[in-house]
Amino acid sequence: EREIAFGLENLAFPRDLIAKRLEESLDTLGISDLRHRQLHELSGGEKQKVAIASVLALHPEVLILDEPTSELDPKSAEEVLSLAQRLNDELGITVILIEHRLDRVIQHVDRLVVLDRGRVVADGATRDVLSKSYQEISEAGVGMPPIIKLAHKLGEKGITPNKTPLTVKEGRIMLEEVLQKASPNWLEPAQRDNGKPVAEVEKLWHVYPDGPAALKNVSLKLGEGEFIAIMGRNASGKTTLVKHFNGLLRPTKGMVMVDGLDTRKATVAELARKVGLVFQNPNDHLFADTVEEEICFALKNLGVENGMVRTRVNQVLEQFKLNEYRRQYPRSLSGGEKQRVALASVLAIQPKILILDEPTRGLEYRLKHELMSFLHEYTSQGNTVILVTHDVETVAEYADRVILLSEGEVVIDGNKRSALSRALLFSPQINRLIQPFHKYGIPGDILTVDELLQTLR
Ligand SMILES: Nc1ncnc2c1ncn2[C@@H]1O[C@H](COP(=O)(O)OP(=O)(O)OP(=O)(O)O)[C@@H](O)[C@H]1O
Ligand SMILES: [Mg+2]
Incomplete structure (x- = not known):
């Protein structure tokens, strides 16, 4: 409440107006139940909603949102974007949305501007830009929404849709035309064993001091070499759960065993050799004066000898394209760069269990793809990767297993194919698109563009 009122008080608005705007913004973001909470105790998504509410309360003429949905679950993201659209439609507010994930935003925006290294490489009406500048946008490192990718790949096969689809519904019209001529055929891919x-x-x-229970009776087994996604609404307990693996949080009741260690008794140092955790907010990691020192720190702490420290540091600097930043102050880097430094510093330790809390936020598509391919490779060496994320498309493409938390409980735990199919909010775009095409022999658990194209071969 204080956070949201702050800007208004600064501008010396009358009290009753402040009260009115406060209520309005709390309601719009659906966070009135958070009004008396301490900011530092909020989940990542809750903090983001408070930040948006505090700006909205000012009723600006131009509203700039820099990746507003990167930490929001699909439903909250949709709400924030619909709200931005309403502000634009009804109040005439100009909205500028900065976003890596086009799949979330294209149905809301009128105009698309693509920047690449400081230059505008495409600018125009959304549909035009997506159909005419596909190449430029991809080269700029922006990920195409699955439906646009599908339309483009069909185009390469000589099936050009009448108009580039922007929504699932438009995508279905396109697919209907295609399927009338094709005869689909699907081979179920082999599943990896746990x-x-x-x-x-x-x-x-886990019960936080004077809070409700954030985790309730959670039981899980994690296997070597598994690539696991943990999903769930904001405040469902994801971050709380993963902090138990490296001893940052200890069980209120129950037990967590990590590679033979009971986390109730093990020291944080012992656990740090086995578990690497990349925090949701990279600022929580960074404290050293240079990128290089940041990465050295944990290695030295674990007693790795100097020669080895140097080799590992060079390796990860190379891997995450951080060489040019090695002597820079980590906190002054861009969001995506900070994220990479945080990752590099954790990976240098080569932990057996690697946990990434929302690692794809702020990462452009190309880097995200590289990171995911790397993680996949990391699991094939027998390491376990746990990815906490709201990014359904990434999970569909790369993970093996999905654990869905809801209000501190595990509600789904299983293979990604069954977990992500036929759900309105937690299904990838292509899965939603193909649902009505059963009659053509398209199985209901297809998740990605490439899988769909395979069936059409
Ligand atoms: N330090 C804390 N003190 C008190 N309550 C907390 C603390 N940290 C988290 N909580 C509360 O515990 C619940 C679970 O929070 P958690 O951070 O685990 O959620 P999350 O699933 O990671 O959410 P998000 O997707 O928004 O990051 C929330 O209701 C949150 O407000
Ligand atoms: Mg979290």
């Missing part, structure tokens, strides 16, 4: 267990969560409860 490896030897490497961590186990047993009847875990």
